[in-house]
Amino acid sequence: MSDSSLTFIDELESEAIYILREVSAKFKNPTIMFSGGKDSITLIHLAKKAFYPQKIPFTLLHVDTGHNFPEAICRRDSLVDELEVDLIVAKVQNTIDLGRVKEEQGENATRNSLQIRTLLDAIKDRDIDCAIGGARRDEEKSRAKERFFSHRNRNGEWDPKNQRPELWNLFNGAYHQGEHFRVFPISNWTELDIWQYIEREKIQLPSLYFAHEREVVKRNNSWIPFSDFIKLGADEKIERKKIRFRTLGDITITGGIESNADTVEEIVQEVAAMRQTERGNRIDDKRSETAMEDRKRLGYF
Amino acid sequence: MESQLLRFTTAGSVDNGKSTLIGRLLYDSKSIFEDQLKSVEEISRRTAGGDLNLALFTDGLRDEVEAGITIDVAYRYFATPHRKFIIADAPGHIEFTRNMVTAASTTDTILIIVDAKQGITEQTKRHTFIASLLNLSNVVVCVNKMDLVDWNEGVYKSILTDFYKLTSQLQLPNLQFIPISALKGDNVVNGSDQMNWYSGSTLISLLETLPLDSKLCNVPARFPIQLLLDAGDRKVVAGRVEGGLLFVGDEITASPSGSTGIIESINIDGIEILSASGRMSISIGLSREMDVQRGDILTHSSKLLRLSDKFDAMLCWLSDVDSSIETTYDLQLGTTNESASIQQIHHKIDVNSFKSYVDKKPLSMNDICKVEISLVKEIAFDAYSDNQATGSFILIDKRTNATVAAGMIL
Numbered sequence: 001m002s003d004s005s006l007t008f009i010d011e012l013e014s015e016a017i018y019i020l021r022e023v024s025a026k027f028k029n030p031t032i033m034f035s036g037g038k039d040s041i042t043l044i045h046l047a048k049k050a051f052y053p054q055k056i057p058f059t060l061l062h063v064d065t066g067h068n069f070p071e072a073i074c075r076r077d078s079l080v081d082e083l084e085v086d087l088i089v090a091k092v093q094n095t096i097d098l099g100r101v102k103e104e105q106g107e108n109a110t111r112n113s114l115q116i117r118t119l120l121d122a123i124k125d126r127d128i129d130c131a132i133g134g135a136r137r138d139e140e141k142s143r144a145k146e147r148f149f150s151h152r153n154r155n156g157e158w159d160p161k162n163q164r165p166e167l168w169n170l171f172n173g174a175y176h177q178g179e180h181f182r183v184f185p186i187s188n189w190t191e192l193d194i195w196q197y198i199e200r201e202k203i204q205l206p207s208l209y210f211a212h213e214r215e216v217v218k219r220n221n222s223w224i225p226f227s228d229f230i231k232l233g234a235d236e237k238i239e240r241k242k243i244r245f246r247t248l249g250d251i252t253i254t255g256g257i258e259s260n261a262d263t264v265e266e267i268v269q270e271v272a273a274m275r276q277t278e279r280g281n282r283i284d285d286k287r288s289e290t291a292m293e294d295r296k297r298l299g300y301f
Numbered sequence: 302m303e304s305q306l307l308r309f310t311t312a313g314s315v316d317n318g319k320s321t322l323i324g325r326l327l328y329d330s331k332s333i334f335e336d337q338l339k340s341v342e343e344i345s346r347r348t349a350g351g352d353l354n355l356a357l358f359t360d361g362l363r364d365e366v367e368a369g370i371t372i373d374v375a376y377r378y379f380a381t382p383h384r385k386f387i388i389a390d391a392p393g394h395i396e397f398t399r400n401m402v403t404a405a406s407t408t409d410t411i412l413i414i415v416d417a418k419q420g421i422t423e424q425t426k427r428h429t430f431i432a433s434l435l436n437l438s439n440v441v442v443c444v445n446k447m448d449l450v451d452w453n454e455g456v457y458k459s460i461l462t463d464f465y466k467l468t469s470q471l472q473l474p475n476l477q478f479i480p481i482s483a484l485k486g487d488n489v490v491n492g493s494d495q496m497n498w499y500s501g502s503t504l505i506s507l508l509e510t511l512p513l514d515s516k517l518c519n520v521p522a523r524f525p526i527q528l529l530l531d532a533g534d535r536k537v538v539a540g541r542v543e544g545g546l547l548f549v550g551d552e553i554t555a556s557p558s559g560s561t562g563i564i565e566s567i568n569i570d571g572i573e574i575l576s577a578s579g580r581m582s583i584s585i586g587l588s589r590e591m592d593v594q595r596g597d598i599l600t601h602s603s604k605l606l607r608l609s610d611k612f613d614a615m616l617c618w619l620s621d622v623d624s625s626i627e628t629t630y631d632l633q634l635g636t637t638n639e640s641a642s643i644q645q646i647h648h649k650i651d652v653n654s655f656k657s658y659v660d661k662k663p664l665s666m667n668d669i670c671k672v673e674i675s676l677v678k679e680i681a682f683d684a685y686s687d688n689q690a691t692g693s694f695i696l697i698d699k700r701t702n703a704t705v706a707a708g709m710i711l
Contacts (some may be wrong), residue, residue, distance in 0.1 A: 006306075053537075165400070
């Protein structure tokens, strides 16, 4: 329902705050899945507003692949200090060491899909009944059908055919022992909405989102940042480019775009004129037409 | 002025070009990214003999790519310089009426797509009935595939006439018609050279100018409490204004608890404001003696809610498990949850003829009916036609936790 007195950004903000408050009322042990990226930082900003003057009544959960951008970790830690929330770091390395998953091999190896196990283990071990995420429906086509309150079975799996219908603003968060929910308060936001909101609210982001010079490697048509975790292929070389990132994931698979936009205002302009989808530079989505959907069924973010 | 948001849903049967229309809206409003376009071009080459298959822009999950039909409610986003749009796309397949009710419940505008060659079908009637049942403000009838009837004005006019006849017994506040061809693009985003007899606006300019819901301001104020916030020695509640206007200093009552007091402050993110209106998420500082909890609804003391442990409602059954008189459901209305049962089925409605008939059999998937709901305790509510947020509810099966029904209080 639209109201004639609110702008679209006010309305999206109000909707997200409403959902965050419903989570707090309906679940015993909710956590915010925190990646250091702009969507989860925006989510935390919204949570701060939703519960003011109270502290945010959620923990933060960071699934750490070990392949991090140092700037993202830095922003994570400053937020934790500022908001006085508990941070849970679930390390993919531990899951590998326990023999629960096997590291991928080869030049395109990533720890991206290994995160699923680490995340589900953390949810189970800590009795988390709701993991709040910054996923948006405009990001990827299988996400276009995602609910605000998304039910996961005991194995953490998502069944797109067996989702609860969501009517009006009534969210059914009932679950059986061992099951959990994923909740996505900014489902209805687009990439441009996020940037306009970041501009309006003056939200601090890791410097990686802004154009900067960096050593990169061209891989699958994206500029992948050179790091200790990258093995160069025979015909690959390190170049220096002025780039910025549109999404922040595992450092081994997050591609940058060439850009001169180094302020939020310039990025808003750039995104408004953008001709490529945001996840177009994510190697993990390029594996097949349904790569994201396949991972989601298994319990991905 | 910053732009505003219009949410709309689309309804049409499998073959009348609904997905193509959405694809056309996205494509012509330049909301398709190059990489999406490339992937649709590739699939089109493989499957559709090379022509760009616009419907593929809205087809999402693997099952529907394989089955060639959409299976669930999907959400799409696009914007023009004047407005932002969220499309809740409901599938047109007959089994999925419940998905249409679901999609329509989050919007107040519906596009009903009619195939110019077929005219009004049972599907059209069903969609129109649901629009009326859910009390949607704007109904836009898109007469599609005008290219297949030689852009003939007579065909369009006779569909209009049939539609008016059909809806004479229904409540549809703002009804609009547009002749279009989603495939060719006529009157969607761009105008038409083929239908000079039509002088109305294109679909996109209509969507940009449809009145946004004004029902919210002119109704009594409603504030369902979501949470009590920890604010030291002050009493602060969080929630969203679901209609009406609240001012600092107003005398208020919490229902059903009955506690009364004064609004001492209104806050957004720590900033004090003097008043709040529809759909704003705010926090309210209350007189300290007020005894309130989640589930209470704050209203002006002169404009109270109804209080009862039973009411009549229109119910749409969503589950493949039939209803049962013996079952106790969890009824969720706003931020209230209470145990409830279906006391009586007054009648069911044939959505194709809009006629009611008596049928005492349990409710099954897609049934729409008038029932009496009885609760174990009194709750506070409005009629759905007076306030959507305080007049709508869902029923949850306590055993499976499934959402089994959507209800609108009469």
